[in-house]
Amino acid sequence: MWNKTELSQLLQIKYPIIQAPMAGGPTTLQLVSEVSNSGGLGMIGAGYFSADQMRTVIKEVHQRTKLPFGVNLFVVEEEAISESDLHKSFDALEPIRKALKIPNEVPDVKASLTIERHVEVIIEEGVSVCSFTFGIPPQSIITRLKENNIIVIGTATTVEEAIAVENAGMDAVVAQGSEAGGHRGSFLGESKGGLIGTMALVPQIVDHVKIPVIASGGIMDARGFAAATMLGAEGVQMGTVFLTTVESGAHDLHKKAIMDATEENTVITKSFSGKAARGIENDFIRLMNDNACIAPYPIQNTLTKSIRKEAANQGNEDYMSLWAGQGTRLNKEMTVKELFEELVSEIDKKLK
Amino acid sequence: MWNKTELSQLLQIKYPIIQAPMAGGPTTLQLVSEVSNSGGLGMIGAGYFSADQMRTVIKEVHQRTKLPFGVNLFVVEEEAISESDLHKSFDALEPIRKALKIPNEVPDVKASLTIERHVEVIIEEGVSVCSFTFGIPPQSIITRLKENNIIVIGTATTVEEAIAVENAGMDAVVAQGSEAGGHRGSFLGESKGGLIGTMALVPQIVDHVKIPVIASGGIMDARGFAAATMLGAEGVQMGTVFLTTVESGAHDLHKKAIMDATEENTVITKSFSGKAARGIENDFIRLMNDNACIAPYPIQNTLTKSIRKEAANQGNEDYMSLWAGQGTRLNKEMTVKELFEELVSEIDKKLK
Structure with a gap:
């Protein structure tokens, strides 16, 4: 079943399991590289990094894995x-x-909230995937990334935001349900809340976009992965579950x-x-x-x-x-490798 | 697949799909009986009824279906x-x-918030299932219902509430996620919110109780049903989707x-x-x-x-x-029979 999803082919990963880009410390070199080495997509949470800091981290992750990984940037207006x-x-x-x-x-x-320099570093360093949180980057940035064959992923907490992500030309969209830990990715009408539960959010987004949908929010194990695929998601993004791994910072x-x-x-x-x-x-x-x-x-x-x-x-x-x-309640203390082995084996059993 | 779940055997229904007991008008005789006649479990939302009003409704539903249906009562303290x-x-x-x-x-x-009289009517009229919202009824009520072979279902919005439902001797528990419409069933620490998304709530409740878990909140179609079963639920309770049916009041x-x-x-x-x-x-x-x-x-x-x-x-x-x-966004205007036919056929395709 693992080679079937459009998303895993797009990202060139074995399992469509993305480690959420948790900026500010948790996404160590070890965490990111181990997720990618285990067959998922490790993500560097670069939202608080300068372009130079980010470059150093990317170089070090490259030394630890030959497999694809990604970088997440914040799109914020002054x-x-x-x-x-x-x-x-x-x-x-x-x-x-x-x-x-x-x-x-x-x-x-x-x-400094500009990310143009970061984008150039991402291109120069040959990163596979660039995802964005808090908004849609300028069209020039999306074009620049796509010209360089970098997969571009947006984050949405409502159907309207997912449509905006697709209309901007991005390749996939993370549907972030209200269960998710850390920052809400909301960027349209944040005041209204955008606190839609994953169970309700994912199918409604799936019905309104053609790009692959990545479910996130409350997904902690094989049950959550299987449920997300039933809702029409092509993969999942998991954050909290990685926070208690040995490799987490x-x-x-x-x-x-x-x-x-x-x-x-x-x-x-x-x-x-x-x-x-x-x-x-x-x-x-x-x-x-x-x-x-x-x-x-x-x-x-x-x-x-x-x-x-x-x-x-x-x-x-x-x-x-x-x-x-x-x-x-579903968090465990284990290595990323152990987590992936357990997860994949349980998913195989559930979806065989 | 339909005869396998403990819940459908317990409730003696074909499909483990419960129509949420929406008190105050929507759950007409037609809605309740058509859900049961379609193979699900129709529920009379009796929270605002006197015992006599409720008896009249039960008698009329009995005339419209020979299949099991249920009644929901509110457990409220003055x-x-x-x-x-x-x-x-x-x-x-x-x-x-x-x-x-x-x-x-x-x-x-x-x-008058007492429900002792209602419970006697439920027993006298031979109702199959009695569910409770907003709390746990006195032990004497649960015992009285179970002595009369009536299946007793509680409602929980947190793991702690689900454990309380099980400890009270109830037969099954509805796990109500934050997506759900209408009243929150919260009864322990309501101030804290109990707004847990279905995706996170269901597996955590499943891990902490032995009785069957019925998922609710944001479940609108075959995708939601299938997702709920992947999370470990034995069935679902759906409310909003029934509100726009022809039979809804x-x-x-x-x-x-x-x-x-x-x-x-x-x-x-x-x-x-x-x-x-x-x-x-x-x-x-x-x-x-x-x-x-x-x-x-x-x-x-x-x-x-x-x-x-x-x-x-x-x-x-x-x-x-x-x-x-x-x-x-997933609501449709159709009859209950059409809704069930579409739902069951889609679930069969997804979970075959």
Whole structure:
């Protein structure tokens, strides 16, 4: 059954199982390369990398695998913030800085959001796949990637977004259901929520686009993979399940929090980055959700950076971002290779 | 494949497809009996019926089908409300009463929430199945039903609730994912939300109970049925898909709203009844969600009754409760018989 899907042929991978590009630490060289070496598609979460940082990582992953892997980039537009709003958002974080003994200095919130340079590096380094989150990149970027035979994947949380991804000429679309951990990929009408469950989202997207649909959100094992294919998906993207693998770069406390979490412990919050994301509820989220002063992305992300870093250093999970989806009871601690062997063997049994 | 599931044997039905018990109008005699006559399990939504009203409906359904059907009851505890809070909730609805020209009279909000009498009627009338929403009935009720060979089904929105259903001695459990339309069945820690997507919820419940699990939430066609079985469910409960059938008692404007809705148009609201439910967002929900004065169930339900009734009479969908799940792009207008024929034939193709 494994050679049949249009998606695995498109991506030239054995199993249409994509490791979600979790930016900010979890997607180590080992994780990405082991996923690809196991027959899936490893993804570098490059959303927070400069083009040069990204190049270094790509080179190192290339040394660890001869098989295809991908890179994910964020598509974000600059949001203006007034000096007074910036200070309100900064001040709202003061109790947390105090608890962690971090100096009260407003960081430089100017950020470069352009990805043209990244795209050139992706082309130069011969990466196989480039996926995008938070929006549709400029047409020139999609054209440039496709001219260089790089497969382009978009992310959608609604049917309308999936249609936009297809209309932009991308090759496949990740349908991100509400169960998914980490950042919501929503880019049209985010205020309405776009919190559609995977079971409802996937078939409705499948009915409205011709490109392959990759299901994500709550998919944790062979049951989820098989269910996704029944819904019409050509493959799956799994994130949370990889966070507790040996190769994952998630902090030990993050891994432990996931292993201890039930399906009821996660919430959607904008408190860490300014964009909606699902994570395990902790003091940081509770404190900030009671507070309206959250700056837009990426400013909030910059404002909370020292807090997240210092909380990790101090081993204080109360103030870390503990991204996770709603399927954490199904997380296991094992190597990527073991995970793939179990997954593929169980899928074979279910779909034989 | 159809005779294999423990659930269809337990319920003595051909196809393990349960029509969700949508109280308040949609589950007409025709809908319930046609579902059973088509090989599924029709369910009378008796949550708002007196025992006598319910007996009349059961007798009439019995005349229309010789096959098993069920009744659903609400398990609700009395919530106290002060006179001043009651008037605040009543006053919050005044602009809507004014728009609909309804006299400003506070209704009698005393309600009988006991279901002992209903249970005796269910036994006397020889109903096959009794399901419960919003909680676990007293042990005496479960024992009484089981002594009379009536199959007892509970509703859960979390793993913990499913375990409670099993521990209470019920025979099966509906796992209600966040996609589901209408009332959330949550009864433990409702404040935390219990909004777990079906894809994540079902396998985690399956892993924690031995009784058959019935998947619900976002299941609209053969793809959803097949996906649910892959997740480990023994059957499905479908509600929204039946709302637009010819036999459904949903108001024509409700049917039209569903046919026009996308997956982005529903929200969770307590505004109509005091309990969280998913419906198509309209003026009523927008107006009331901006307002904190929502009385607890069933008081809010009583307070809004005249509004819902008069809005329906006037053909004004702005103030009706337009319950629906997140899969409305998959709704069709057809008879129950046609729906079952299409569903079963497609499932046969998918799971052959």
